[in-house]
Amino acid sequence: MAKIVNSWNDFDPLKHVIVGLADHSCIPPEEPATSEKVPIDSEMRGMWGPRPLETVEKANAQLDNLAKVLGENGVTVDRPSPLQWNAPVITPDFRTDSMMTCMPPRDTLLTIGPEIIEAAMSFRCRFWEYLAFRPLLNRYFNEDPEFIWTQAPRPRLTDISYKHNYYDERISLEERLERTANKDFVTTEEEILFDAADVLRIGKDLFIQHGLTTNRKAMEWFKRRYPDLRIHAVNFPGDPYPIHIDATFVTLRPGLIINNPQRRLPEDQRKIFEANDWQIVDAAQPAHKNPPPLCYSSVWLSMNCLVLDHKTVICEASEVNQMEQMDKLGMNVIPVPFRDAYPFGGALHCATADVYREGGCEDYFPNQVEDVTRV
Ligand code: DAV
Numbered sequence: 105m106a107k108i109v110n111s112w113n114d115f116d117p118l119k120h121v122i123v124g125l126a127d128h129s130c131i132p133p134e135e136p137a138t139s140e141k142v143p144i145d146s147e148m149r150g151m152w153g154p155r156p157l158e159t160v161e162k163a164n165a166q167l168d169n170l171a172k173v174l175g176e177n178g179v180t181v182d183r184p185s186p187l188q189w190n191a192p193v194i195t196p197d198f199r200t201d202s203m204m205t206c207m208p209p210r211d212t213l214l215t216i217g218p219e220i221i222e223a224a225m226s227f228r229c230r231f232w233e234y235l236a237f238r239p240l241l242n243r244y245f246n247e248d249p250e251f252i253w254t255q256a257p258r259p260r261l262t263d264i265s266y267k268h269n270y271y272d273e274r275i276s277l278e279e280r281l282e283r284t285a286n287k288d289f290v291t292t293e294e295e296i297l298f299d300a301a302d303v304l305r306i307g308k309d310l311f312i313q314h315g316l317t318t319n320r321k322a323m324e325w326f327k328r329r330y331p332d333l334r335i336h337a338v339n340f341p342g343d344p345y346p347i348h349i350d351a352t353f354v355t356l357r358p359g360l361i362i363n364n365p366q367r368r369l370p371e372d373q374r375k376i377f378e379a380n381d382w383q384i385v386d387a388a389q390p391a392h393k394n395p396p397p398l399c400y401s402s403v404w405l406s407m408n409c410l411v412l413d414h415k416t417v418i419c420e421a422s423e424v425n426q427m428e429q430m431d432k433l434g435m436n437v438i439p440v441p442f443r444d445a446y447p448f449g450g451a452l453h454c455a456t457a458d459v460y461r462e463g464g465c466e467d468y469f470p471n472q473v474e475d476v477t478r479v
Contacts, residue, residue, distance in 0.1 A: 108248035111215040111458035112307050112465045115357050117413040120180040120460035122209045122240060123171045126163035126448045127186040129155045129205035131398065132229035136266035137290060137316075152202060154190050155398065155448070162444040163207065167455060170418075170440055177412060177438070182459065184209060184236040193231045197262040200228040206236035208449030209457035210350070213237060214300035216310075216330070217465055219252035220244070220457075224259050226297040226317050231261065237457075244459070256325065259295045266290055280344035284315075287339060289346075291319045298322035301348035301454065306355060307466040309376075311336045311477070313353075315346030323479045334469070336376065336477035340367035350453045351404040354387070356435060357414040358468055362387040364404050372476050379471040385433070388425035399447040401454075408451035412438070418452050 108120065132138070133152040171181040189203040204227070206212075212233050214221040220241060222234040234255070244251045259265060270290040283289075291297050302318035303326075304311040310330070312323050314337050327335045340352050343366070352364045361377070363369055365386040369377075377384055390406035406426045410418040419427045421439035430437045442451055449455065472478075 106247055107218075107250060107460075108244045109215065109218050109220060109251045109459055111305075111461040112217055112463065113305050113461065114355050114453075114458075115411045115414055116461040116463035118174075118179050118411070118458070118461050120182070120458075121174060122182045122184065122213070122237065122457040122459060123167055123174070124205075124207040124209045124449065124455045125167060125183055125186050126155075126160045126205065126207045126445065128189045129160055129163075129207060129448050130189045130202045130229075131155060132204050132227070133201050135200050135228045136263065136268065137227045137261075138271075159398070159444070159447065163448050166440075166442050166445045167207070170442065170452065170455065173418070173438060173440055177416075179412070180459075182240050185239050186236055187232065193228055195231070195260075197260045198228055202229060203232060204229045205448055206233055207445065208301070208454040209237065210454050211299045211301045211348070211449065213457040214303055214305075215458045216305065216333075218248075218250045219254055220459075221300070222255040223298055223300040224256040224296050224322065225299055226259065226261070226265070226291050226319075228261050256298070256322075257296050259297055262294075264294050265292055265297065267292060277344055281341065284339070284343055284346055285341040287314055289314070289316050289319070291316070293319055293321050296321045296325045298325075299348060300457075301350050304349050304353060304355065307468050308332070309334045309336060309469050311338050311349070311353070312479075313346060313349040314339045315343070315348075317347050327479050334472070335479040336475070337479050338369060338373055338477055340364070341370060342367040345402075348450075348454070351402065351406075351408045351450075354407055354409065354453070356411055356417065356430075356433060358466075359383060360433065361385070362407055362429075362433075364407065365389075366404075375473050376469055376475045376477060379473040380469045382468075388429035391423050391425050396443050396446050401446060401450050405446055405451035405454075408453045410452040410456055420451055
């Protein structure tokens with residue numbers, strides 16, 4: 105039997121990864137976790153149902169090409185088994201009329217060392233998304249005697265898990281930013297809720313973004329579940345829609361982080377990085393003024409890169425500013441076209457879930473100063 109699953113961070117040499125698929129992807133109907141979040145002038149307002157086939161095919165072509173490039177760089181690639189996402193989700197607690205996609209495995213699956221956790225996601229439309237990865241996880245379980253397969257406590261997602269009328273189109277951008285600064289998000293603390301993509305793994309330390317998709321109760325769960333790891337709660341007040349940490353705060357190698365300049369980590373949360381000689385630099389400006397059509401994410405997908413090892417990174421091929429910055433920071437860049445895949449769930453980091461990276465659980469933050477982020 106072989107060792108298949110091992111990954112403690114986003115920068116050690118990548119050997120095995122899951123790359124998502126766009127097949128059957130849908131735009132889900134509004135629900136308490138998302139309603140009114142789509143900007144009032146967006147073409148996605150009020151629209152839901154299967155995404156146009158032509159866009160699915162284009163996205164899959166770019167996902168397949170990413171898989172090919174990874175293969176050429178010595179990385180084993182697995183693919184999920186998409187469901188027919190155009191079907192309702194019905195539980196004793198709620199009903200919603202469609203699911204979404206399995207293009208971004210990073211949202212659903214969190215790898216911590218020999219373990220993969222199926223996340224406790226807050227969107228009702230994503231309730232069954234982990235099923236697309238079950239054939240892979242089952243195979244890892246059969247073949248790797250050390251693989252630990254975990255499902256976080258399943259949320260019920262009843263109405264009390266959300267603040268109602270949180271998304272109100274009359275609320276101005278300033279008010280949204282004020283809410284983010286006050287850590288006032290759409291989810292309540294009724295139950296444990298998190299997306300895997302809100303968790304930044306740096307060896308013994310997990311930095312978890314408190315935002316629209318992850319609550320404080322999730323951090324408490326991580327703290328109890330992983331007593332040997334240190335859990336940090338971070339938040340980025342400049343982001344009006346804080347969803348996922350991977351277009352905000354991205355590690356390139358030990359000691360180096362790029363941070364979205366519109367969403368800087370507040371001073372009082374930086375101590376732990378400063379005390380351990382980690383450098384946080386502003387990420388380059390995105391090359392595009394707008395995201396592509398029917399895309400949920402912001403232009404900051406520009407910094408959502410996939411690090412292959414301490415010297416090599418895959419960037420989106422049109423993100424010229426980000427690629428130039430990577431070069432200046434001493435990284436070799438592999439450009440891969442990926443904008444056709446963005447609308448389905450994000451960029452290169454979103455579309456990939458770690459299975460195996462060489463290396464173990466290092467302590468990158470031995471100087472544990474008095475730290476406001478520590479949960
Ligand atoms: O900036 O829209 C996208 C993150 C996707 N995982 C943003 C965040």
